[in-house]
Amino acid sequence: MSHFQPSTAFEASDGELELLPFRFERLDGDQYLVSNLVGDMTFLSGPDLRRLAALDLAPDDALYALAFEKLLLRRKGQRAPLQLLAMRQRSRSSFLRTPTQLHILVVTLRCEHSCPYCQVSRRSTDRDRYDMSFETAARAVEVALSSPSPHIKLEFQGGEPLLNFDLIRAVVPFAREKAEAAGKTLDFVITSNLALLNDDVLAFCKTHDIVLSTSLDGPEDLHNRNRPRPGGDSHQLAVEGIRRAQATLGKERVGALMTTTEASLGRVEEIVDEYVRLGLDGIFLRPLSPYGFAVKTKQYAKYDSRLWLEFYERGLRYILRLNREGTYFPEFYATLLARRMLSDIPTGYVDLRSPAGIGLGALVYNYDGKVFASDEGRMLAEMGDRTFELGDLATDDYASIILSDKLIDLVGRSLTQCAPQCSSCAFEPHCGADPVYHHATQTDPVGIKPLSGFCARQKGIMTLLVDLLENSPEDAAVLRRWAA
Amino acid sequence: MEFAAASQSLGALREAAYRLIGQATCQIDSVDGVHRCRLQAARSGDADLRARFLDLVTDENLREKLAAETGPTRNLILALAFGALATAADASAG
Amino acid sequence: MKPLALSGRAIAVNAREGAPNHQVLRLVTPADPRVRGPQDAVLVKGGGSVPTGPPSGLVVQVGGEATLAEPGTICLGDEFDYLAAGDVIAVHADSRRVRTLYRRASRHNSFLTTERCNHYCLMCSQPPKNIDDRWLLDEIAAALPLVDPATRSFGLTGGEPLLQWERLVALLAQARDVLPNTAVHVLTNGRAFASPEIADAWAAIAHPDLSAGIPIYAAVDSIHDYVVQAEGAFDETVLGVLRLKERRQRVEIRVVLHSITAPRIVETATWLARNLPFVDHVALMGLENTGFAIANDALLWIDPIEYRASLARAVDILDAARVPTSIYNLPYCVLERPVWPFAAQSISDWKNAYLPQCDQCAAKRSCAGFFSTGRPKQSRAIEPLRTFDLTQA
Numbered sequence: 001m002s003h004f005q006p007s008t009a010f011e012a013s014d015g016e017l018e019l020l021p022f023r024f025e026r027l028d029g030d031q032y033l034v035s036n037l038v039g040d041m042t043f044l045s046g047p048d049l050r051r052l053a054a055l056d057l058a059p060d061d062a063l064y065a066l067a068f069e070k071l072l073l074r075r076k077g078q079r080a081p082l083q084l085l086a087m088r089q090r091s092r093s094s095f096l097r098t099p100t101q102l103h104i105l106v107v108t109l110r111c112e113h114s115c116p117y118c119q120v121s122r123r124s125t126d127r128d129r130y131d132m133s134f135e136t137a138a139r140a141v142e143v144a145l146s147s148p149s150p151h152i153k154l155e156f157q158g159g160e161p162l163l164n165f166d167l168i169r170a171v172v173p174f175a176r177e178k179a180e181a182a183g184k185t186l187d188f189v190i191t192s193n194l195a196l197l198n199d200d201v202l203a204f205c206k207t208h209d210i211v212l213s214t215s216l217d218g219p220e221d222l223h224n225r226n227r228p229r230p231g232g233d234s235h236q237l238a239v240e241g242i243r244r245a246q247a248t249l250g251k252e253r254v255g256a257l258m259t260t261t262e263a264s265l266g267r268v269e270e271i272v273d274e275y276v277r278l279g280l281d282g283i284f285l286r287p288l289s290p291y292g293f294a295v296k297t298k299q300y301a302k303y304d305s306r307l308w309l310e311f312y313e314r315g316l317r318y319i320l321r322l323n324r325e326g327t328y329f330p331e332f333y334a335t336l337l338a339r340r341m342l343s344d345i346p347t348g349y350v351d352l353r354s355p356a357g358i359g360l361g362a363l364v365y366n367y368d369g370k371v372f373a374s375d376e377g378r379m380l381a382e383m384g385d386r387t388f389e390l391g392d393l394a395t396d397d398y399a400s401i402i403l404s405d406k407l408i409d410l411v412g413r414s415l416t417q418c419a420p421q422c423s424s425c426a427f428e429p430h431c432g433a434d435p436v437y438h439h440a441t442q443t444d445p446v447g448i449k450p451l452s453g454f455c456a457r458q459k460g461i462m463t464l465l466v467d468l469l470e471n472s473p474e475d476a477a478v479l480r481r482w483a484a
Numbered sequence: 485m486e487f488a489a490a491s492q493s494l495g496a497l498r499e500a501a502y503r504l505i506g507q508a509t510c511q512i513d514s515v516d517g518v519h520r521c522r523l524q525a526a527r528s529g530d531a532d533l534r535a536r537f538l539d540l541v542t543d544e545n546l547r548e549k550l551a552a553e554t555g556p557t558r559n560l561i562l563a564l565a566f567g568a569l570a571t572a573a574d575a576s577a578g
Numbered sequence: 579m580k581p582l583a584l585s586g587r588a589i590a591v592n593a594r595e596g597a598p599n600h601q602v603l604r605l606v607t608p609a610d611p612r613v614r615g616p617q618d619a620v621l622v623k624g625g626g627s628v629p630t631g632p633p634s635g636l637v638v639q640v641g642g643e644a645t646l647a648e649p650g651t652i653c654l655g656d657e658f659d660y661l662a663a664g665d666v667i668a669v670h671a672d673s674r675r676v677r678t679l680y681r682r683a684s685r686h687n688s689f690l691t692t693e694r695c696n697h698y699c700l701m702c703s704q705p706p707k708n709i710d711d712r713w714l715l716d717e718i719a720a721a722l723p724l725v726d727p728a729t730r731s732f733g734l735t736g737g738e739p740l741l742q743w744e745r746l747v748a749l750l751a752q753a754r755d756v757l758p759n760t761a762v763h764v765l766t767n768g769r770a771f772a773s774p775e776i777a778d779a780w781a782a783i784a785h786p787d788l789s790a791g792i793p794i795y796a797a798v799d800s801i802h803d804y805v806v807q808a809e810g811a812f813d814e815t816v817l818g819v820l821r822l823k824e825r826r827q828r829v830e831i832r833v834v835l836h837s838i839t840a841p842r843i844v845e846t847a848t849w850l851a852r853n854l855p856f857v858d859h860v861a862l863m864g865l866e867n868t869g870f871a872i873a874n875d876a877l878l879w880i881d882p883i884e885y886r887a888s889l890a891r892a893v894d895i896l897d898a899a900r901v902p903t904s905i906y907n908l909p910y911c912v913l914e915r916p917v918w919p920f921a922a923q924s925i926s927d928w929k930n931a932y933l934p935q936c937d938q939c940a941a942k943r944s945c946a947g948f949f950s951t952g953r954p955k956q957s958r959a960i961e962p963l964r965t966f967d968l969t970q971a
Binding site for chain 1: 698700772797798799800801803804807809812813814816817820842845848849851852853855874891894895898899900
Binding site: 018019020021022023024026037049050053082083085086087090420421424448450451 | 504540565
């Protein structure tokens with residue numbers, strides 16, 4: 001049909017093309033991971049990357065189609081690619097307009113466990129010294145509610161917060177009343193090992209719609225080894241607590257967090273099985289954090305990020321298999337990152353923000369009234385490093401904390417968009433600044449990224465996820481469901 | 485290793501050296517139109533350190549070229565996103 | 579398989595003296611108690627007796643012998659037997675040309691706004707003509723007040739309706755006023771909306787239920803432009819979608835599947851999920867083998883069974899991104915089971931048909947079936963399903 005033009009009539013001619021900003025990361029064997037301005041990722045071979053960079057594209061070139069779809073190039077004068085990138089970049093940054101939502105109250109430092117990896121707890125019976133007072137808690141609630149956010153999450157932590165349950169019992173109705181007067185909505189979480197859970201606590205949680213978050217490190221022997229307590233029955237108590245809480249509050253109102261230790265490394269399947277067996281709604285395969293007792297007891301140095309990544313990949317692949325076989329059970333870190341890779345809706349996850357989420361995403365009120373930019377910052381202070389201490393409830397209010405020179409300086413230095421090696425990193429759109437981690441490990445909030453365990457883990461997990469999303473359709477379908 | 489200053493930017497060499505931190509130290513001297521890089525491996529017997537460094541330099545040269553070529557477009561996009569050009573903000577992103 | 583005759587020639591038109599050559603008429607029954615206006619004609623089927631002296635003096639007789647010679651009588655053949663009270667037709671007395679504009683009992687009414695287009699799509703089912711057909715919009719304006727206000731929805735098609743955007747906007751404002759409870763779906767290539775002025779005018783209508791159905795055939799400019807045979811189309815269309823969504827207007831993205839677009843359906847869906855996840859609906863559509871699609875058959879034909887797996891993946895990608903998604907124009911037997919719930923009975927009733935073997939199929943009642951238009955071409959995978967249960971899909 002002569003009145004139809006051939007496909008070649010619509011292909012770009014020489015000199016008509018122009019690159020859009022993109023970044024790349026070298027992988028093994030002359031393979032590259034390429035990401036556009038807003039983090040759409042694809043794999044390219046070395047020759048293809050160099051051909052793309054030189055705009056050396058043949059007509060009817062598969063590389064052209066890929067590059068156009070991934071917003072890596074445009075024809076000169078085209079406006080849609082720029083508008084799409086601008087709109088998406090704006091959406092990705094919109095978390096900046098959401099002020100501090102998470103407020104953590106450390107209601108006591110005391111704990112009946114003596115976990116070697118624990119950051120901060122005290123095995124002490126000295127209530128006066130390590131418990132938060134009602135006056136301090138009330139002041140923390142007032143500061144939290146004066147954050148501009150219309151929705152506030154209050155988390156009770158410890159130590160073991162149930163050792164100071166009387167305070168929680170008093171603060172919750174107080175906070176509800178204040179929130180109502182301020183026209184804000186409130187969510188409550190108690191982070192507890194559940195060893196002290198009783199009907200009284202459960203009834204209170206039920207009445208006040210409180211979520212329970214607990215610790216479960218895996219099967220009994222591993223859990224009890226990681227989490228010693230008098231009687232050696234931590235696992236049994238946690239499992240009983242989870243079951244009772246699930247029965248009373250509902251399965252979706254109970255979550256568990258695991259901590260990885262050297263002893264966990266070879267046992268990821270068993271750990272996952274334990275979570276599935278207990279009907280928990282997913283698992284967060286976490287790295288051991290370099291704070292508090294974890295550093296003092298040399299736990300942190302015992303395995304490096306490479307070993308942890310092997311553990312993570314093995315665990316994730318095992319979990320994906322369970323999902324493919326019909327059990328919906330997400331791994332939460334992969335979910336979080338997949339959500340960032342597959343949509344432009346900001347996740348607000350405090351550790352994966354730039355500027356950093358310290359203070360701006362979360363505030364921590366210690367038992368003694370000291371205010372910290374993050375939970376890890378509080379742990380550092382327990383070790384004598386007060387870098388992330390922002391103020392004191394006795395003298396400060398929300399504005400003086402958030403606008404403190406200290407926080408502004410820390411946040412200002414935390415921009416990955418201009419940090420060495422981050423600024424040219426292909427993963428940067430999905431990553432974040434973790435100034436507390438880098439301060440703790442390198443005494444520098446920016447950190448030298450080639451030496452950073454955080455950086456190595458992030459790159460490793462994200463490369464794995466992009467590989468699954470691009471090259472493994474069944475796993476990609478599972479990841480998409482998690483991220484939905 | 486030596487690079488002709490006329491064809492090799494110092495910035496890219498520095499970036500490549502930065503990425504080697506932990507694996508090697510790299511001292512860069514620029515004399516008489518030549519950048520001289522002295523690599524010292526962190527572990528002895530690191531045979532392909534030189535090749536790795538050259539790969540990193542190649543990557544950094546490409547990054548430099550891309551940054552120069554796409555910088556104006558990047559600024560235009562950011563202006564569309566956040567600047568005076570960002571009309572009707574967020575309606576479509578919602 | 580034969581479509582309904584929506585246009586044809588009257589056996590006889592006995593116009594009254596002084597009557598306009600072109601008339602838009604609503605059909606009413608002889609017993610209809612409603613007040614009849616000058617646009618109402620009494621519908622008489624077969625040899626039924628004609629009531630004497632209807633107020634407008636107009637009679638439309640379908641079937642039977644064309645013996646009625648009274649002035650004001652239009653005699654139609656049996657192919658128009660489907661006409662019923664409440665329907666609207668257009669009649670040209672000189673040429674005896676009759677077109678059905680609206681059928682009250684149908685869920686698939688659409689008005690052709692123009693045959694002119696700035697695209698020349700390889701598979702166009704309504705090949706464009708470069709003619710002056712501005713009277714079509716006048717005709718729709720005359721028809722809208724005759725449409726039953728209880729009508730759920732109607733479509734406006736072309737050609738490219740936005741080529742006369744000012745008149746189209748006026749027509750949509752009229753629809754808003756006379757049919758406030760009727761959804762309007764405009765099939766457009768969306769390029770006009772790249773102009774903020776036109777997007778503003780569209781949004782300013784403030785129609786309670788207006789949407790634009792806009793095709794994006796691939797996320798690669800050269801492929802989309804090739805399919806629509808217009809350079810620069812992709813860029814303007816995407817800009818148009820963005821401008822409409824910035825103004826919170828409803829947008830449906832339509833992807834027609836043929837051998838140029840189907841092989842990239844996963845990539846296209848991925849791109850839509852990443853870049854336009856806020857659109858209101860995505861329709862992934864089987865090809866109607868009519869118009870230019872027949873001429874380009876060798877270029878376009880692909881058995882849907884060939885893209886069955888990638889279509890399922892594409893649907894999953896869009897669904898996981900929470901983009902409301904449908905599959906149009908494809909029968910269940912060529913689709914993977916998990917995407918059955920996304921399949922819609924999308925083919926307009928007047929051209930929707932089923933094959934003889936469909937009588938043995940358990941899914942026939944909810945299946946999209948086939949187009950009866952043009953030169954229907956079937957997948958080799960067509961077969962009756964023994965059992966059909968959407969809840970187990």
